[in-house]
Structures are given as C-alpha cells and as structure tokens.
Amino acid sequence: MSPRDTLLRIDGLEVAVARDPQYTVVRGLSLEVREGEVLGIVGESGSGKSVTALSMVGLLPPGLRVSAGSISFKHEELTRASAGRLAAIRGRHIGFVFQDPTAALDPVMKIGLQVSEPLLLHRLARRAQAEGRAVDGLGEVGIAAPRESSHRFPHEFSGGMRQRAMIATALIAAPELIIADEPTTALDVTVQAQILDLLQRLNRDRGVSLILISHDLDVVGEFCDRIAVMYAGRIVETGTTRDLLSEPQHPYTRALLESMPSKRIVRDTPLQAIPGEPPTPNALPGGCPFHPRCPYVVEQCRRAEPSLLPNRAGIRAGLSACWVAQRAQGLERPRPPLSTASVSAGVGPTAVRPAADALLRVENLRRFFRVGARLPWQRSREVHAVDGVSLMLGRGETLGIVGESGCGKSTLARCVLRLIEPDEGRIFFRGRELTSLTGNALWAMRRYMQPVFQDPYASLNPRWRVRQIVAEPLSAQGVGSAVARRRVDETLELVGLGPSYGERLPHQLSGGQRQRVAIARAIACRPDLLVTDEPLSSLDASIQAQIVNLLRDMQAQFGLSILFVSHDLRVVRYLSTTIAVMYLGKVVEFGEAEAVCSNPRHPYTAALLSSIPEARSDHAPADRILLRGEAPSPMDPPSGCRFRTRCSFAGPDCELREPSLVDGPVPQVACHYPLREVQGLTHGGPGRT
Secondary structure (H helix, E strand, O other): OOOEEEEEEEEEEEEEEEOOEEEEEEEEEEEEOOOOOOOEEEEOOOHHHHHHHHHHHHOOOOOOOEEEEEEEEOOEEEOOHHHHHHHHHEEEEEEEEEOHHHHHOOOOOOOHHHHHHHHOOOOOOHHHHHHHHHHHHHHHOOOOOOHHHHHHHHHHHHHHHHHHHHHHHHHHHOEEEEEEEOOOOOOOHHHHHHHHHHHHHHHHHHOOEEEEEOOOOHHHHOOEEEEEEEEEEEEEEEEEHHEEEEEOHHHHHHHHHOOOOOOOOOOOOOOOOOOOOOOHHHHHHHHOOHHHHHOOOOHHHHHHOOOOOOOOOOOOOEEEOOOOOOOEEEOOOOOOOOOOOOOOOOOOOOOOOOHEEEEEEEEEEEEEEEOOOOOOOOOOOOEEEEEEEEEEEEEEEEEEEOOOOOOOOOHHHHHHHHOOOOOEEEEEOOOOEEHHHHHHHHHHHHHOEEEEEEEEEHHOOOOOOOOHHHHHHHHHHHHHHHHHHHHHHHHEEEEEEEOHHHHHOOOHHHHHHHHHHHHHHOOOOOEEEEEEEEEOOOOOOOHHHHHHHHHHHHHHHHEEEEEEEEOHHHHHHHHHEEEEEEEOOOEEEEEHHHHHHHOOOOOHHHHHHHOOOOOOOOOHHEEEHOOOOHHHOOOOOOOOOOOHHHOOOOOOHHOOOOOOEEEOOOEEEEEOOOOOOOOOOOOOOOOOO
16 A cells, blocks of 8 residues: 555445434545545534544444445445454554543553553454553553553543553554544643644654544644534535635634634634534534524525535635635625624733732632541541632632642632632632631622532533523522512523523533523622633533633623633633633742733743644644643642652752742742743743743
C-alpha cells in the first residue's frame, strides 16, 4: 500500500433504528481516510459523530443498525463482515479511544492486564511477553513509573492517566487506524494539551492514521489534515483544515467558529450564538435541516435539502451542502447576527476594586478534609483543599476562578455559599461577616447569593415541573403564591424559554434548556451574587455561547456579581473582570482579567494559557508549554512552592520557601521567579525576570 492510499472509505452510510427504519440517525454519509492522515469530525451533540465512529468497528448499540451504504477498510467490506471478523479487526487493525475512560475500563481489572488484553485476544504474544509490552506501552504514553502503575486499578489513576491508559490499549497491537471519540472532553486544558500532543506524535512518528471526533473546532483544527462538519446526521462541509477554517462555506461551520470565544473577540461584544437547538433525528425540518437556525435562509432552503457539492470555482477546494453558498455571491452579503443578545454598556473590564467597595471579600480561607482512618489502626490524612485563599469581588463584576481538577475551585465556591463550612478564615458579603451568621440570619442572607451547578440534570428535581423548580427559592423566602407565579413567568421569559416551558419536566428539555432553568431558579430571587460551578462543561460550544450571553445579559440587567468557576480559560478570559488562578488549594495569580491573560507572571498561568486550543491563531502547537506529569496529591503537597515539581523555571528557593502572593503594579503573583513580559507565549516561551 502506497503512503497516501485510502485506508478507510465510507460510501452512502445510513444508520437507522432497527424497529423504525424511517428514524435515521446517520444519513447518506461518505468520507475517506488516507494512510497517515488525520481527519477531524466536528458537530454538536446528536449530529451523528459517535454513531458514525461506532459503525466503523461494528459496535453500534442495540436498536441501531446499518441500513444502507458501505464501509471498507483496506478494501475489505465491513458492513457484511461476521461478528468474528469484526472482532479480529478491532484492536488489531483499528484501535478505539472512547470518550469516558472510566466507563470503558474494567474497575476490577488491573491496568496492565487491560492494556495487554488486545495482544492476548489476537494471540500476538504470550502472557509474560504481553505484560512486558504493556509496561512499555504505558511508558510510551507518558505514565510515570509504568511498571508500578501497571499493577494499579483504574480508580487509582487520574482522569488524564486513565485516558493515556486507553490510548496505550488502542496502540498496543500497532493498528493502522485509531478512532478517538471525544478523547479530551472531560479533561483539564493542560491534560487535553498532553493528550493531543501524544496523538500528534503517534501520527508523526508511527504514521498512524487518526480520526479525531470532537464538538470543538479549535481542538481538531490544530493538527488535523482535513475536517468534516456534521449536522443532523450528515456531512454539510468538508475540506482541508486551513481552507475550512479560513473560508468556511457552510453557515453552520461559520456559526460554530463565531460562537467560540477567542482572543479576537473583545469582552463588550456578545458571542454569536447559534439560536435554537439541533433537531432530533425523528423530527427533522423539511428542506435543509439547518434552515430554522440559519441567518442566510432563502425560500429554496425550506423546500429541498441541498447535496454535498464541490465549492464554487475560485473559492477553495472542498465540498459543502448549502443552496446559498453554491450561488455566485455565496455567503458574502450581510445578514443579521446569529444571536440577538445585547449587553448593556458598563460591564467591561475594570480595575480590581478596593476592599471597601467589594460585595464579596474572602480573607485567609482554609478548608481541610480528613481521609482514611476507616479502621482503628489507620492514620487519617488531611487534604488541603483550600489553603489560605484571599479574594475580593466588586458589585456588577465577574471573578473567574480557574485551575486544574483538584485545585480547590469548587470547594472554595461552596465555602462562599456556606454549603461547606470553612475551617479558618472569614467571608464578608454585603458588608456583613458571613462566617459568623447562623440560623435565621444566614437563611435571610441566602436570598442574595444563589448557585448554578455543573450538571443541571442532577441539580433539578426530576419529578417537579419547571414552574415548581423556579418557584422553589421564592417559596423558601416566603414570597406569596400570586407574586411568585408572576415572577416565575417573568424569569422564564428573561432566560429565553417563556412561560409555556413551565409545565415541562426536566427530561423533556435539552441540556442547554436545563441550564437555562437552573439560571432562572438562581435569579428568581433577584440575588446580588451568582456562584456558578463549571456551568458550561457539559454543553456544546454553540450552546455554551447562548449561556454565556445569557449570563452577561442577566448581569447587565440586574447588576449581578458572578463568581465563575471553570477550567476553560477561553470563556473565563472573555467573561471575567478579574481572574484568580488556583493550584493545589492556593491562589498563585490574581488580577484584572486581560492583564493576567496577556502578561501572565506565574509559570502555571502561562502553561494554562498556552494549552488553550486556538485553531485560528498563528502559533504552532509544537511551541506549546506542556506541564510535566500529574499534579501532586493535595494530601502530600511538595515543600516550598507547590508547583515546583512541574515548573521549568524552578530555582533553589522554590524547594525551601513557599512564595506568598505579592501585590504590585502587575497582577499579584506567588512566585520566587515571576516571568518577564511575553508577547505570544508560544513563540520562544517565557523567561525569568
């Protein structure tokens, strides 16, 4: 096989519900992957990405079947292959990296045995030899102490280590093709950068072909050769990465790009969110499925669905399925913005407020958890979840809290709400010391501070209707039923749902709609402070833009202050007035958002910013600052500076003395060797002052 021969070809693939052939999940999909190529497949949840990937290896869930089309791998037809033949191909010739490694790994089987399993199943090695190759494989994907790690269980691994183990399992039999289905969705931005770098090196060094599935165009755009954009079960645009990102020809591709925060979007400009929700496979609109959400729609779009055709001459190579794009003038004429959300003036970046003007002030907050000691002879250990944190938040401003999983962000947010009691320190809110309040006084103060949690489905009562959910805090605060009904209708209208949604149950709503209900419940009492804990992590980029615009609108309308907890620095940079960067329970950098992001002084902040995928930027991913290894355990933090074990700039003082947060003309930074000013973090890397 020559280096660029076609490895995988799909022609006219249809995947339907077995009991209802009219219910089609994937519709007429055609694509190919060449040897040594990286193909990205992008689209919102429900677009058919994962179903397409699972159909390639015969792993469709019960109830779905391939109803038409062809899938050939190395010129062998897979749709008619027996279950035994598909099992012989999986793992040996096609490796699969699943989205959730926790669900994919056997919890009662040691990691080493799971990694070696493909070698044993395909009879490529004896057990002793397979175990040795599994240790080598774990080392190749960057797991420290691979021999010891091979004897551990999945629950003893972090999320990033579990995903690396999944990749090692997919690679162990040296397959020609790896399919990675959302391999970085649940990971921190730093771990995401490590996983993407690993996949890129596998492609470069071993010539492995890759299919990378994601809902994030920035992720796939950094190292994929070609991109296929899916919507409503079919490909609506495909082409080379450079061409597709620089000149998208389908309105959906353009909308996905415009909905993501980037350095080019100023904070006072609303994100161009895609209105509405993606259609379900059994309720597709007539004509082009995207036309109800498209700003370029013409009458022809409502009558017939366009075919995937070559782009107009002189535009670029590639294919797109759009009636307007295929016309002579294309998408160039001006159209209304994709989102009508408007943000009032006066919510742009401001300087850090003096303590006297702060709505919320946290002083030297500490929260420890004791773990272990389940048996009398065992010794308990302390987890330093929040260790001496001091912050302040002004009225009408947004404070972003960022950091990797386990840094203490969520614990800090819950301490502020008094859902978790701090061990030490003080919290001042609306001029009163919150930590000293109890009983009715604390209950009365809760009206002015409301939470929005990460998973709206878990935080909404599944047996209550939306109207009851939104009215709950009003009833708790003694608001009369007539006033509460009127307030619920007003609030549902404010969050873009309308009173008609009041009679629905949470399972009848999409993820974005459920998060809107959670926000409606939080603002029903018209609080002063909204504490949001990863409110966007489970949503598509397009739906994230809707929620971000909604939060900005609510802030402008009611003068809300927002404590915004997230690991996504793209959103935090765009939304926040000030930013606090946390690492192992401590704030290592704090200051005005744009100053922190444009000139980071702490090496950890620089690494976080460098790890943000930015497909449309000029920097090269190869110049990225990759953190070494995993974050230390909060039960046993390093001496001195807690970041020193992963820092490229650590000096003699870092091991001996713990740095304190130093105030100055630039953002406050806890570092013995703060970085100099850097224009473009990934060009040459930062240096010491």
